[in-house]
Amino acid sequence: MTGKTGLSRRGRPATADRGVSIRAVAARAQVSIATVSRVVNGLPNMASPETVARVRAAIAELGYRPSSAGRSLRQRESRLVAVIAANLANPAMTAISASVEVALRSRGLVLALCDSHDQAELQDEYLLEMRAHLVRATVLLGAVASPKLVAMIETGEPLVFVNRRCPGDDDQPFIGIDNRQAGRDAAAFLLAKGIRDVAVAHGHLASSATIDRIAGIGEAFADAGAPVPPERFLTTQGAEHLEIGYRAADHLLAAGRPPAGLICASDMIAFGAHRRLTEAGLAPGAMPRLLGFDDNPLNPWVAPWLSSVRIPYQAYGDAVVRMIDADAPRRIILAHQIVDRSPP
Template sequence: MLTDAPPNGVRSGQPAAGARRATITDVAEALGVSKGTVSRALNGYPDISDRTRQRVRQAAERMGYLPSAQAKAIRTGRVGAIGLVLQVGEPDEQRPFLADFLAGLTTAASAENCSLTIATAQDDGETRAVLTRLIAERKADGFILPRTRLSDPRIDLLRAAGVPFVLFGRTGDPTGCAWFDLLGEAAMDEAVRRLHAHGHQRIGYLGGGAGLAYNALRLEGYRRALATLGLPCDPALETHGATTMETGAAGTARLLAGAEPPTALVCATDMGALGAHRAAREAGLMVGRDLSLIGYDGVPEGAWVAPPLTTFEVDNRAAGARLAALLIRRIRGEPPEALRETARARLCPRGSDGPPALSSAALARRVAATTSRHHDTKGGRP
């Protein structure tokens, strides 16, 4: 109805008008200079006198002026935000990981005046859809890709779209990829050596998610250590897909049921190791004596079981910080080949590993005895 729009018109239904934020025009008018001068002064262009720059800086400070990220983005093409899309299908896998990781990401990002926009998806397809939407709407200048696969559709998508990204992990085809990763293979190697030093001869591997890059690397580290130490490398010592307690327990039961079961298990993930812990208990084995376990991740639950889990702690906060820093450099145009970093996870020795109390053969007999006894009494899981 009102044809003459009132200046600074209060739009009805709008929540509490509040003090309108200062714009660059306000600052320019207050100083009697042009918008361009204010912009150049604040962005450090060389063709502004020091005196003017000072005046502009002070006025901006005094008026509480900060440039609108959107308005800036529309011209520069950069939003000042990094993106992260989380896959929350499996609740078990990344729980403790998150808070520290986010803290690392955001603090490092805000040091460069960047914010973090995050989204979630249930599955792979939705992840891709969310990524394309975020790119199209220009909600982020680049992305962090956690939980990389050996062959990862997200990477293909971002590569094709020409959007910067950094992997948390490695991948099959590294061309054009920047990454930060923890040397899981080095940890597995260290774990095998430690168990060997304890006196173990048959050391098994409880692997993680198939197709995920970390699992291939950790498996490789495990196998290479076996080879170096001259230990038997037997397919019957390996199982995969142990990413939760259930799958970890099942995998461990499989390994223990073999003719020559391992007396120690190197586990790719702590959740799998906790499953192994439970399976051992159910088989009447004493963890740390009858069966040694070494995990990887440093999940807090590991400290809760008895005996507590020997594991490799990863500093998720530091990882997040590095990733953010790398991504921002990538967005600024540095080539991906120069942006590849790795770090080592730190061994955290606790009670779940030690010298073997039983030989493999003796262990096999114990297991056989226990399980046959259980078969009569035990029904389905409650």
């Protein structure tokens, strides 16, 4: 006989020139297609050990092999775009996520929003989960280095990095401001007001945004002949931004006279610093001039005293939509500006 039709191990017809579908595996294991997808994509902890064993047995019995071509096609047709944010408690990240949602919805796409809490393990879990859902692209709003991220870059998964560049690979698609130049502009803002004695409070140095901001600040003050001493760059490992700011201000108070200016690498750090400085009851002339980054949407309401480097929240959504297109640019640099709320 020259025909290609035979029988499977359980007597069911099998066609040699057609691959076994994920639907067939789900039927054999008596589970949902989503469960099979999770097991195949490395998320066995999302099902019971018995279910995982049943799925793997069905895969082996049927000889199922995921089709990379079929997967790519389904991804291109998917309406789902994932955003994994590092910290949704930060109003700046929430505002960017909202901008992305509006832009995606205008294109008929749907946002799936996750919060990694800046933890590599949680980021990896979400990366795998979103891959199992065949999202069109995954947007990392503040990525951290993690094993699954490296693996997905190597396999060419559609990833977009926002605000922070890809850890360890600057060639990956990026959307954000020029943070180094923003740092220089922040320094120039204070220098123009005659403020040369400053300290800098910042978050962890795994973030390219933080590294670039404080590098730009340091360069500008050094170029002006007023270098910032190394001990004036302040952070608290493992702490949230509010606490980092509070502890930085407390450290400066304990050291004696606070500096004339305190540059905070995020508005949340500035909020914490302002709380501690206010508690200290400093006279108006003794309060350091605070300058933040992000100019989050709450500032006009809760921090009318805070000058800040504004990032263009509304522009991020359209930039993300552009970036997930097939002919997208590899890098989109958005404009920043300094919002001056200095007292008269």
